[in-house]
Amino acid sequence: MTLLTLCWEFFKTGLFSIGGGLATLPFLFEMGERYGWYTVSDLTNMVAVSESTPGPIGVNMATYVGSSVCGIPGGILATLSLIIPSIIVILIIARILEKFSESKLVKDVFYGLRPAVVGMLFASVLSVFESSLFNGDFLSGVDLSHLALFAVLVLGVFKIKKHPILFIGIGAVVGMIFSF
Amino acid sequence: MRELFNLFKSFFMIGAFTFGGGYAMLPMLEKEVVTKHKWATMEEISNYFAIGQCTPGIIAVNTATFVGYKQKKNIGGIVATLGVVTPSIIIILVLSGILEYIFDYPIVKSAFAGISVAVCALLVQALWKLAKSGIKDVYTGIVAIVSAVVSVFFKLSPIIIVVACAVVTICYKFILDKVKGGKKQ
Structure with a gap:
């Protein structure tokens, strides 16, 4: 029964959280409060872990919350329930887009949306910089060892066109050696 | 497969x-x-x-x-x-x-x-x-800068930014086409 409720709740979360992984947070808080499955501090821990483990945050949080409520089946079913609404919606949109991909209106709209995505990515890159290179916020000063690694890696990324995994690996190793 | x-x-x-x-x-x-x-x-x-x-x-x-x-x-x-x-x-x-x-x-x-x-x-x-x-000309350059500024300083929701950019771009293209059409005639 709990499993069914879990699926239903995550299905609703997937359907109504718009704008990416962290948008699911309010739903997760509400879920914990309503059913008493976990406390706010449990959830805060789960969010922290989901941010550092590989994979999109929203998916990680769903698996984590689901498995903490109903074990392995809970983790798998919560994640699937979360993604089903968006798969359906996107498949419908993709089909419509395919039909109208040559329409002038659609082309015009995307011509204006692509730079908007650049602007929004810029904003989120800034906040990633803040937490990874500046000790949490820009005012608390730059972390020199982090900045040095960053400079070398930027140069590497632009000069040698290797797979991102290589650079992630280098980051991990350098971090461990110099105890970041 | x-x-x-x-x-x-x-x-x-x-x-x-x-x-x-x-x-x-x-x-x-x-x-x-x-x-x-x-x-x-x-x-x-x-x-x-x-x-x-x-x-x-x-x-x-x-x-x-x-x-x-x-x-x-x-x-x-x-x-x-x-x-x-x-x-x-x-x-x-x-x-x-x-x-x-x-x-x-x-x-x-x-x-x-x-x-x-x-x-x-x-x-x-x-x-x-x-x-x-994404940035091909002056207009798209302006859109990128404005979107960045409103995201950073006003924490405006991405949905609002996307919808606003779509509407503004449709208007911009419409006016542009009118002006171009007008010149041809």
Whole structure:
């Protein structure tokens, strides 16, 4: 029964959280409060872990919350329930887009949306910089060892066109050696 | 069948090596989808991101569904999406017992701090490539700057930005066409 409720709740979360992984947070808080499955501090821990483990945050949080409520089946079913609404919606949109991909209106709209995505990515890159290179916020000063690694890696990324995994690996190793 | 397997494999890799939410997948996506398999162009990825901001669900999932659909219709969309979520499910389920403690070890913390620096470097390049594909003229340059400013300083919701940009661009193109049409006559 709990499993069914879990699926239903995550299905609703997937359907109504718009704008990416962290948008699911309010739903997760509400879920914990309503059913008493976990406390706010449990959830805060789960969010922290989901941010550092590989994979999109929203998916990680769903698996984590689901498995903490109903074990392995809970983790798998919560994640699937979360993604089903968006798969359906996107498949419908993709089909419509395919039909109208040559329409002038659609082309015009995307011509204006692509730079908007650049602007929004810029904003989120800034906040990633803040937490990874500046000790949490820009005012608390730059972390020199982090900045040095960053400079070398930027140069590497632009000069040698290797797979991102290589650079992630280098980051991990350098971090461990110099105890970041 | 082979194509479906490749979709699953690539998106599995993207899921396994995305650290952080949404946009953090961009460097992996660019390498696997745009450069390696040529399943989509940078412009299309950018379009998918814009749509993903205003539709339900996680952006990484939405993008996977889009790219998969483009290659192999519905089944492709589903396979790619399952690929991107599978690593998360495996990692979290296998490690859930120790996850809360593992980050107390200084060496694990250091490794992840190093990874987050690498993600910053990769994001700079991703931003550069996205900018090259999206900023083509003065108008798109202005749109990019305004969107950045309102996101950073006013924390405006992405949905509002996307909808506003769509409306403004339609008006801009309409007026532009009128002016051009007027000149011809």
